[in-house]
Amino acid sequence: xxxxxxxxxxxxxxxxxxxxxxxxxxxxxxxxxxxxxxxxxxxxxxxxxxxxxxxxxxxxxxxxxxxxxxxxxxxxxxxxxxxxxxxxxxxxxxxxxxxxxxxxxxxxxxxxxxxxxxxxxxxxxxxxxxxxxxxxxxxxxxxxxxxxxxxxxxxxxxxxxxxxxxxxxxxxxxxxxxxxxxxxxxxxxxxxxxxxxxxxxxxxxxxxxxxxxxxxxxxxxxxxxxxxxxxxxxxxxxxxxxxxxxxxxxxxxxxxxxxxxxxxxxxxxxxxxxxxxxxxx
Amino acid sequence: xxxxxxxxxxxxxxxxxxxxxxxxxxxxxxxxxxxxxxxxxxxxxxxxxxxxxxxxxxxxxxxxxxxxxxxxxxxxxxxxxxxxxxxxxxxxxxxxxxxxxxxxxxxxxxxxxxxxxxxxxxxxxxxxxxxxxxxxxxxxxxxxxxxxxxxxxxxxxxxxxxxxxxxxxxxxxxxxxxxxxxxxxxxxxxxxxxxxxxxxxxxxxxxxxxxxxxxxxxxxxxxxxxxxxxxxxxxxxxxxxxxxxxxxxxxxxxxxxxxxxxxxxxxxxxxxxxxxxxxxxxxxxxxxxxxxxxxxxxx
Ligand SMILES: NC(=O)c1ccc[n+]([C@@H]2O[C@H](COP(=O)([O-])OP(=O)(O)OC[C@H]3O[C@@H](n4cnc5c(N)ncnc54)[C@H](OP(=O)(O)O)[C@@H]3O)[C@@H](O)[C@H]2O)c1
Numbered sequence: 001x002x003x004x005x006x007x008x009x010x011x012x013x014x015x016x017x018x019x020x021x022x023x024x025x026x027x028x029x030x031x032x033x034x035x036x037x038x039x040x041x042x043x044x045x046x047x048x049x050x051x052x053x054x055x056x057x058x059x060x061x062x063x064x065x066x067x068x069x070x071x072x073x074x075x076x077x078x079x080x081x082x083x084x085x086x087x088x089x090x091x092x093x094x095x096x097x098x099x100x101x102x103x104x105x106x107x108x109x110x111x112x113x114x115x116x117x118x119x120x121x122x123x124x125x126x127x128x129x130x131x132x133x134x135x136x137x138x139x140x141x142x143x144x145x146x147x148x149x150x151x152x153x154x155x156x157x158x159x160x161x162x163x164x165x166x167x168x169x170x171x172x173x174x175x176x177x178x179x180x181x182x183x184x185x186x187x188x189x190x191x192x193x194x195x196x197x198x199x200x201x202x203x204x205x206x207x208x209x210x211x212x213x214x215x216x217x218x219x220x221x222x223x224x225x226x227x228x229x230x231x232x233x234x235x236x237x238x239x240x241x242x243x244x245x246x247x248x249x250x251x252x253x254x255x256x257x258x259x260x261x262x263x264x265x266x267x268x269x270x271x272x273x274x275x276x277x278x279x280x281x
Numbered sequence: 282x283x284x285x286x287x288x289x290x291x292x293x294x295x296x297x298x299x300x301x302x303x304x305x306x307x308x309x310x311x312x313x314x315x316x317x318x319x320x321x322x323x324x325x326x327x328x329x330x331x332x333x334x335x336x337x338x339x340x341x342x343x344x345x346x347x348x349x350x351x352x353x354x355x356x357x358x359x360x361x362x363x364x365x366x367x368x369x370x371x372x373x374x375x376x377x378x379x380x381x382x383x384x385x386x387x388x389x390x391x392x393x394x395x396x397x398x399x400x401x402x403x404x405x406x407x408x409x410x411x412x413x414x415x416x417x418x419x420x421x422x423x424x425x426x427x428x429x430x431x432x433x434x435x436x437x438x439x440x441x442x443x444x445x446x447x448x449x450x451x452x453x454x455x456x457x458x459x460x461x462x463x464x465x466x467x468x469x470x471x472x473x474x475x476x477x478x479x480x481x482x483x484x485x486x487x488x489x490x491x492x493x494x495x496x497x498x499x500x501x502x503x504x505x506x507x508x509x510x511x512x513x514x515x516x517x518x519x520x521x522x523x524x525x526x527x528x529x530x531x532x533x534x535x536x537x538x539x540x541x542x543x544x545x546x547x548x549x550x551x552x553x554x555x556x557x558x559x560x561x562x563x564x565x566x567x568x569x570x571x572x573x574x575x576x577x578x579x580x
Contacts, residue, residue, distance in 0.1 A: 013390070020391070020395055020445070020447060041352070042394065042395045045396060045569070046395050049569060187390060192387075192498075196500040196501070203501055206388075209390075210391075210447030211389070211449075
């Protein structure tokens with residue numbers, strides 16, 4: 001039996017940073033994400049950089065069959081976990097009526113269904129000799145009703161409430177659950193250009209991914225229920241709590257419509273320039 | 282200006298040859314008759330640069346290869362493509378490798394290998410590509426490895442406790458450290474290759490140059506600042522002179538000097554001259570690239 005950290009969505013910007021943060025602490029890792037091609041170089045790089053053992057398997061977590069196979073593979077390896085980072089999650093931005101049913105199912109399956117199931121599996125395969133820490137990547141969006149990101153933000157709200165409840169419930173079992181609620185993270189050329197398009201507000205709410213990952217792991221180890229990296233983001237959260245939700249929704253709608261206008265040229269330019277490679281997820 | 286040396290028969294690779302200093306250097310070297318291979322990350326920009334060069338010098342022996350140097354997999358594939366290209370051109374060796382590609386980023390970005398972007402592109406890619414091409418360079422009469430560094434390396438050190446700046450990332454911290462790494466690499470290369478006096482490494486300080494480098498990975502204030510600053514720099518053509526000098530002069534006034542500015546040998550920073558720092562960086566780079574560089578004799 002090997003005590004390991006499980007990270008889903010490991011090849012995205014935050015996933016890579018969390019993996020590095022855990023490996024830097026000398027922990028062995030098991031990584032998963034959709035693309036084998038993205039996992040292989042990351043695993044090699046982490047092993048070279050930190051000298052830990054990193055195992056991996058590609059799996060499309062929106063597919064229940066793929067999830068089953070993933071856990072069968074994990075059981076063949078006989079892994080036990082002392083840390084779980086539920087990073088895999090997806091967003092399709094834009095009006096609800098323009099989303100296909102497939103899009104909607106994908107958000108619900110990945111952000112909610114898979115996260116809940118993965119957590120359940122990890123709990124029953126925890127390393128019983130030490131505390132278990134679970135980090136669920138929600139979002140600052142979890143605190144607000146968000147027009148144009150309605151399903152996404154609500155899925156993150158689910159993760160937030162569920163994490164809070166579970167954190168309480170698992171206290172006796174020596175396990176902690178932390179909801180990480182970051183603002184946008186500048187981890188890919190596309191996201192960076194979108195943040196740039198937002199101008200100053202984008203700049204102020206944005207934090208380096210490495211910093212977010214470090215803060216998140218520290219807070220999870222301390223058993224904090226909620227981790228909001230960045231002072232401005234904490235202020236936003238408190239301020240948001242003082243405004244009635246109907247008004248908040250109206251304010252946010254205005255803001256998103258405006259930032260969509262700012263982002264339009266960026267997205268259009270991206271279609272003509274394959275170099276601004278979009279992230280895999 | 283340099284006196285013009287005919288470079289017919291020489292084979293030269295220049296990375297980051299779709300803009301700025303690299304494009305200027307490649308053009309000048311091709312104009313002097315060298316067989317050149319330019320490297321860029323964008324197919325479209327490679328094709329555009331190739332056309333511009335050929336319209337000015339229709340006789341130029343020029344190939345462009347596409348590789349994103351942020352990816353070690355692509356650096357290795359690039360080395361294979363260079364070998365094939367040279368073979369097809371009937372050359373059994375590479376005379377000069379110019380590690381010029383460079384990048385800046387306002388934000389901490391991890392590459393597909395999980396490494397910080399500026400360290401990966403500005404230093405590790407140069408290290409790995411040099412390692413991969415070493416056998417070809419060793420077969421040249423006087424192989425040269427030129428790595429474009431910067432005067433900004435004077436104001437920094439290697440941050441050993443967190444070379445990738447996962448915490449406390451700063452655009453300039455990461456940039457200047459990578460440029461110091463370029464000098465340390467060149468110096469250590471020469472120490473390790475003593476048995477091979479025929480192949481030498483030099484770090485080039487191009488001075489302040491008017492290029493777009495600071496506008497690509499930045500935004501807001503940083504974007505504005507780099508733009509203003511670059512406007513006061515020399516032209517890429519002028520900055521390329523030192524590269525052209527080191528690539529083409531049959532003998533150099535001081536072949537043992539590692540750091541060059543304005544076609545003259547200069548003294549790099551104190552840290553850049555420390556063998557222990559250089560050896561430590563070399564070992565780290567070997568580990569992060571998953572290669573062992575041969576020493577002294579080449580197979
Ligand atoms: N400008 C200065 O004042 C100054 C001063 C000191 C040192 N330097 C150094 O000089 C070198 C050249 O800089 P420059 O000013 O000429 O910049 P530049 O005009 O931006 O050119 C950089 C070149 O590198 C390429 N490149 C960037 N990232 C790459 C990647 N991941 N894979 C492959 N190619 C990549 C660029 O391709 P694209 O065309 O696709 O962008 C471009 O061809 C750099 O090493 C820089 O650090 C510059």
